[in-house]
Amino acid sequence: MLPKSWQELLDALTLESNSIDTFNRISSVKLQEDIIDICINEKRYRDKLLNWIIFTQSNAKWVKSASRASKFRREGNEKFKKCDNAGSLALYTQSVVNAPRDSEELSLALANRSAALFHLGAYKECLQDISLALQSDYPTSLHYKLHVRRGQCLAELNRPKEQIEALQSAQKCLELVKDMPLCKKASLKRDIETALAKASSQLSVDSTQNTFDGSEPFQIPVPTYGENERFAYASIALDLRYSEGKGRHVIANRDVKMGDILFVERPYAFVVLPAQYKAHCHNCCRTYVSPIPCWECTMVLYCSEACRQESWDQYHQWECHGGLELLHSIGIAHLGLRVILKAGPLPKLKGSYMKLQKSLPQLEDTYGDKEDNYRAVYHLMPHLEDMQHQDLFQYAMTACMLTLYLSQCTDYFKEEANSLSPADLLQDRKSVLCLVGGVILRHIAQLVCNGHAITKLDISQPENENQEVLMERQVRIATAIYPSASMMNHSCDPNIINSFYNQYLIVRACKDIHEGEEVFNCYGPHFRHMSSPERKDILRSQYFFYCNCRPCSLSGQEDFHERFSALLCLECSGPLLQSSDSAHHMTCSDCGHRQSFSSLAGATFKAHALFNEGSMALDMGDMKEAVKKFEACWNLRQRCLYRSHKDLSACGDQVAKCYSMLGDYGRSVECLLRCLPAVEEQFGCNSIEVANELQKISDVMMCDVSQHGQGSAAYLEKHKKATEFVQRAKQILELHYGLWNTGLQDILDKEQQLKQMKM
Numbered sequence: 028m029l030p031k032s033w034q035e036l037l038d039a040l041t042l043e044s045n046s047i048d049t050f051n052r053i054s055s056v057k058l059q060e061d062i063i064d065i066c067i068n069e070k071r072y073r074d075k076l077l078n079w080i081i082f083t084q085s086n087a088k089w090v091k092s093a094s095r096a097s098k099f100r101r102e103g104n105e106k107f108k109k110c111d112n113a114g115s116l117a118l119y120t121q122s123v124v125n126a127p128r129d130s131e132e133l134s135l136a137l138a139n140r141s142a143a144l145f146h147l148g149a150y151k152e153c154l155q156d157i158s159l160a161l162q163s164d165y166p167t168s169l170h171y172k173l174h175v176r177r178g179q180c181l182a183e184l185n186r187p188k189e190q191i192e193a194l195q196s197a198q199k200c201l202e203l204v205k206d207m208p209l210c211k212k213a214s215l216k217r218d219i220e221t222a223l224a225k226a227s228s229q230l231s232v233d234s235t236q237n238t239f240d241g242s243e244p245f246q247i248p249v250p251t252y253g254e255n256e257r258f259a260y261a262s263i264a265l266d267l268r269y270s271e272g273k274g275r276h277v278i279a280n281r282d283v284k285m286g287d288i289l290f291v292e293r294p295y296a297f298v299v300l301p302a303q304y305k306a307h308c309h310n311c312c313r314t315y316v317s318p319i320p321c322w323e324c325t326m327v328l329y330c331s332e333a334c335r336q337e338s339w340d341q342y343h344q345w346e347c348h349g350g351l352e353l354l355h356s357i358g359i360a361h362l363g364l365r366v367i368l369k370a371g372p373l374p375k376l377k378g379s380y381m382k383l384q385k386s387l388p389q390l391e392d393t394y395g396d397k398e399d400n401y402r403a404v405y406h407l408m409p410h411l412e413d414m415q416h417q418d419l420f421q422y423a424m425t426a427c428m429l430t431l432y433l434s435q436c437t438d439y440f441k442e443e444a445n446s447l448s449p450a451d452l453l454q455d456r457k458s459v460l461c462l463v464g465g466v467i468l469r470h471i472a473q474l475v476c477n478g479h480a481i482t483k484l485d486i487s488q489p490e491n492e493n494q495e496v497l498m499e500r501q502v503r504i505a506t507a508i509y510p511s512a513s514m515m516n517h518s519c520d521p522n523i524i525n526s527f528y529n530q531y532l533i534v535r536a537c538k539d540i541h542e543g544e545e546v547f548n549c550y551g552p553h554f555r556h557m558s559s560p561e562r563k564d565i566l567r568s569q570y571f572f573y574c575n576c577r578p579c580s581l582s583g584q585e586d587f588h589e590r591f592s593a594l595l596c597l598e599c600s601g602p603l604l605q606s607s608d609s610a611h612h613m614t615c616s617d618c619g620h621r622q623s624f625s626s627l628a629g630a631t632f633k634a635h636a637l638f639n640e641g642s643m644a645l646d647m648g649d650m651k652e653a654v655k656k657f658e659a660c661w662n663l664r665q666r667c668l669y670r671s672h673k674d675l676s677a678c679g680d681q682v683a684k685c686y687s688m689l690g691d692y693g694r695s696v697e698c699l700l701r702c703l704p705a706v707e708e709q710f711g712c713n714s715i716e717v718a719n720e721l722q723k724i725s726d727v728m729m730c731d732v733s734q735h736g737q738g739s740a741a742y743l744e745k746h747k748k749a750t751e752f753v754q755r756a757k758q759i760l761e762l763h764y765g766l767w768n769t770g771l772q773d774i775l776d777k778e779q780q781l782k783q784m785k786m
Contacts, residue, residue, distance in 0.1 A: 029082050033356040036079055037421045040072060050416040053423060059411065060458075060465030062419070067427045067464060076428040077435065083353040084436060089324035096126035100136050107143060116143040116317070124320040124328070134165035138173060144317055150180040152317040155331070159319070168207075171200035171215070178222060187230040194223045245767040247531055251287040259395025259403070260292035260511040265546060267394050267514055274408075275388070276516045276545055283540040285713075286762045289523060290512050290534035293397075295404045296342075296365045297481060297507030297530055301355050309343070310334035312481060312505055312530040323347050342368035345437045353432060359478055360425045362506050363471035364433075367463065370401045373439060377459070379405070380466060395511050403510035409472035413571040419472075426468035430460055474506075476550075476570050477513045481505040481527050484770050507532070518547035518576040519554040519562055524715075526764045535763065537713065547576070554578035555710050558588040586616055591709050593669040594627045596620055602669040603627070630667035631674075634660045638678060645685065654685045671705035683727070692731035693745075699724045713759050721756035722770060725749055725777055732784065746785060753777050 030036040044050060049069070053062045066072055103118030119140035126133035141156035157173045157180075165173070174197035181190035197219050201212065250262035258267050264287070266280045283289070299307050306314055308330040309321075318328035319335055324347050329335040339347075342365055346354060354361040370376050379401055388406035395403045411419060433439040440459065482501045509532050515523070523546060524537040540546060550570055552562035559579060566574045578587070586604055593602030594613060601617030603624065613624045641656030661678045668675045683698035703720055710716035728749035735742040753774055760771040 029078060033079070033425075036075065037424055040075065040424055041417055041420055043071070044420055050420060053420060054416050057412075058465065059409075059468050060461040062411075062423050063427055063430065063464035063468060064461045066420075066423045067430065067460065072424065072427070073431070076424070076431055079428065080353060080432050080435065083356060084349045086349065086352045089326050089347075089349050089351070091127045091323075091325055092125050093127055093130060093132045096122045096124075096130075096132045096136055098122075099125060100132070100139060103139060103143070107139070110146075112143050112146045116140060116147065119143055120317060124318075124325050128322045129163055131164040131166070134160045134163035137163065138165055138169070140317055141173070141176060145176060145180060147316075148183075149316050150183050152315075153180050155319075156317060159332070167200075168204050171197045171204065174200055175219065175222075178226070182222070182226065187226045190226045191223060191230065194219050194226065198223075245528065245765065247528060248288055248291055248533060248765055250289060250291055251283075252281075257393045258511065259393075259397055259400065260290050260509075262287070262289045265289060273516060273545075275514050277514050279540045279542055279544050279546060281542050283536050283546075285536055285539050287536045288533060289536060289546065290509075290532060292509045292511050292532045292534075294479075294507035294509050294530055294532070295400045296362060296369045297505045298354075298362045298365055299505045300503060301351075303504050304328060307504055308334050310338040312527075321347060324349075324351070326351050345433065345439050348436075350432065350436065357425055357429075359474050359506055360422075360429065360467075360471045362474055362478065362508065363426070363467050364429050366401075366404060366470045366508065367466055368439075373459070373463070376466065377462065380462060394514070400510060404470070404473070404508060407473045407477050407508075407510060407513055409469045410476060410571050411469070411472050414472070422471050423468055426464045426471060429467050430464035433463065434460060474508060477508055477510075479507050479509050479512070479525075479532065481507050481530065481532075483527065484768060505530070512548070515546055515548035517550040517566065517570065517572075517574065519549065519552055519557075519574060519578040520576065521547045521549040521553075523548055524763050526768070528765060528767050533765065537762065554587055555714075556588070559586075590616065590669060591671055591673050591705075593672060594624055594631070595667055595669050597622060600670065602671075627667045630663055634663040634667070634674075634678075637663065638674075638681075641681060645681070650685050650689050654682060654689070657682045657685060671708045673705075676702045676705045687727055687730070692727050692734060695727045696724065696731055699727060713762060715759070715763055718756050718759040718763070718770065721752050721759070722774065725752045725756060725774075728752060729777065729780065732781075737784070746781065750778075750781050753781060 030039060049065065052065050056062055056065070099118050099122035103115040103122060106112075106115035106118060119136055122136035123133065123140060126136050137156045137160035141153045141160065144150075144153035144156060154177060157177050161170065161173060174193050178190045178193035178197060181187070181193055198216070201215055201219070204212065250260075250264075252262050252264045255261040255263045255265060258265060261267075261277075264279060264281050264283055266278045267275060268278050269275050297312065299309055299312065304327060305318075308315060308318070309327040310329055311334050313330045315328070315330040318330065319332060320329070321327045321335065321343065322339070327338070327343065327347075329338065345368055346364075354364065367376060370379060383402060383405045386402075386406070414422075481504045483504050484501060504527075507530065512525075512532055512534055522536060522538040522540050522544075523534050525548070526533045526535070534548075536546075550566065552565045552574075554562065557565075563574055563579065566572060589604055590602040593604055593616070596603045596615035596618065598620035599615060599618040601615045603613045603622065604616050606612055606614045606621065609621075611623055611625070612621050614621050637656050637660035641653045641660060644650075644653035644656055657678055661675070661682055664672070664675045664678055679698050679702040683695045683702070686692070686695035686698065699720070703717075703724070706714075706717055706720045728745065732742060732745045732749055735745060757771070757774045757778065760768060760774055764771050766772070766775075
């Protein structure tokens with residue numbers, strides 16, 4: 028019986044490998060292709076890998092179906108008749124996704140979706156669907172309808188010249204319609220002529236027309252001080268250096284100011300997470316309104332025809348036809364496969380591999396190439412020799428399985444096979460399989476240390492109609508590899524901050540960096556989010572080094588993270604932490620005072636019970652009882668917990684939430700302001716966490732302002748305070764992000780609202 032998951036199969040193979048000494052064999056060889064040779068030639072492994080491939084390929088969810096497409100389109104028509112444009116759009120999109128390539132069903136779905144898009148004001152997307160429908164097998168007798176709709180879109184976009192062309196096409200197509208009642212045709216002709224006259228007059232009045240097509244709503248930023256010709260995607264303010272102790276690392280060659288952009292990097296490759304397929308383009312990571320599906324499968328969606336074609340040419344032709352079902356089961360290893368597919372056809376990969384084997388990355392004068400960056404990717408450290416035997420074996424098994432998939436289920440090796448004589452084919456095929464598998468193994472191993480999560484800010488709606496405050500959280504969209512940014516070494520207290528615009532990584536300085544200082548990224552373990560032992564453990568196990576950055580080596584920094592779960596020192600109100608030499612006493616981290624914690628512990632248990640009672644009342648909708656319990660809990664916690672304890676902040680936040688839901692925004696603001704210093708202490712005054720807290724406070728402040736008479740002293744004072752908080756949030760978000768960030772857009776909207784409220 029087959030395992031339920033790929034990891035379960037790997038674990039079973041790992042147990043089996045102990046009995047045949049595979050661990051020792053693969054750890055004794057140095058070349059990555061030799062590791063694959065050992066694993067792939069073991070029949071018991073190969074058979075199980077092939078069975079897993081067959082099992083995942085047996086799922087036919089990806090197959091298109093005209094009958095399913097027709098069903099979704101009919102359901103969409105019913106929604107459209109009821110003026111539910113958003114509902115009809117979703118169903119028409121399902122119809123588009125399921126319709127076979129170049130079928131009449133596809134053209135009908137696209138045409139109907141264009142109507143929903145027009146009514147939703149998505150004119151650019153409407154034009155795209157009209158164009159695609161006309162390219163497909165859309166009934167000739169209905170072409171005039173699409174040209175009329177195209178003209179309407181162009182009118183809304185203030186493009187009268189193109190509108191006239193569309194309406195003239197509509198006239199010609201209407202003339203070709205033979206089976207239409209004369210009165211209806213005459214009426215349509217008059218409508219088109221009226222629209223033509225209006226467009227002509229508009230063109231004569233305004234010779235300048237809007238030609239913006241909406242393809243890039245925000246301009247991708249460029250590195251501060253200009254782009255570095257010797258260090259791809261980096262600012263000219265940075266140098267790439269090498270030393271025995273640090274390896275390759277990044278140095279500022281001039282003073283860098285907080286907020287300066289240091290990298291703007293397009294990934295060599297990325298994979299969208301399966302949960303995000305329905306929201307983000309498979310090829311560029313943009314969000315979309317009306318996606319275009321793959322020609323062959325129902326699984327992947329694109330924002331444009333250009334992305335669909337580029338994806339197919341570069342990698343998707345070898346991942347389609349059920350391959351994604353397999354690739355979804357292997358996590359980050361999918362990106363390892365994507366890297367070699369983007370490196371080019373097999374002959375090119377072989378040529379690159381032979382050259383790269385002879386090169387030494389630390390001796391190169393330049394790093395990276397925007398046109399073909401595979402060299403930079405290949406020379407990222409894989410750390411195969413540092414891995415635990417079990418991890419190396421599982422990565423090797425995954426690489427073997429992917430190689431067998433390419434060999435058995437795609438034509439990836441076809442071009443190579445066609446270039447060989449029959450006598451050489453068998454032997455060469457074995458060596459080529461090992462070469463490809465070895466390169467995949469290398470890239471999987473690299474991604475353990477060099478994979479970047481592409482994230483976006485998700486703003487969710489209030490939990491219920493009484494709650495005014497929006498909830499924000501970072502959501503992982505994709506996993507990518509950025510070879511230039513990967514040159515930065517780690518610090519648990521970095522001096523840069525990462526953000527993303529679609530697939531692009533934007534790296535900004537979050538502190539001033541002096542000339543000659545190293546530029547540090549954080550690989551995940553941050554001293555403000557994780558204790559020192561946890562950080563060191565992760566960095567040793569995943570990144571294979573012992574961290575000696577400032578927070579890890581400076582005396583007094585070891586217990587920083589523990590402050591936010593500390594009890595209250597009764598001597599100085601500092602954080603009371605567990606003593607290593609006593610089970611009954613704790614020591615203040617600030618003043619050194621020792622005290623028993625038994626009475627404080629009892630108070631915390633009582634406070635926890637009050638918090639649970641408040642949560643139950645809140646769930647039941649009894650706001651007054653919830654406030655009573657939460658306030659009692661908050662008061663008790665203030666007497667036993669350190670002022671920045673996370674539970675104290677959580678309780679204050681719940682009190683603020685209750686007052687906001689009761690419409691008492693003034694008291695809600697007071698509670699949130701009392702919680703703010705704890706967030707600043709833990710995460711820093713210019714952190715995203717503080718910006719998010721300021722967002723929340725400003726939301727409630729604006730509600731509070733609106734409750735007072737315009738022009739009154741209270742109104743003016745609260746308006747001034749709200750403006751100050753919005754300005755501070757704006758400064759932090761501008762430091763970290765660009766205009767494409769939804770959080771920054773929200774703050775800019777609030778800024779405008781406050782200006783209008785002051786008038």
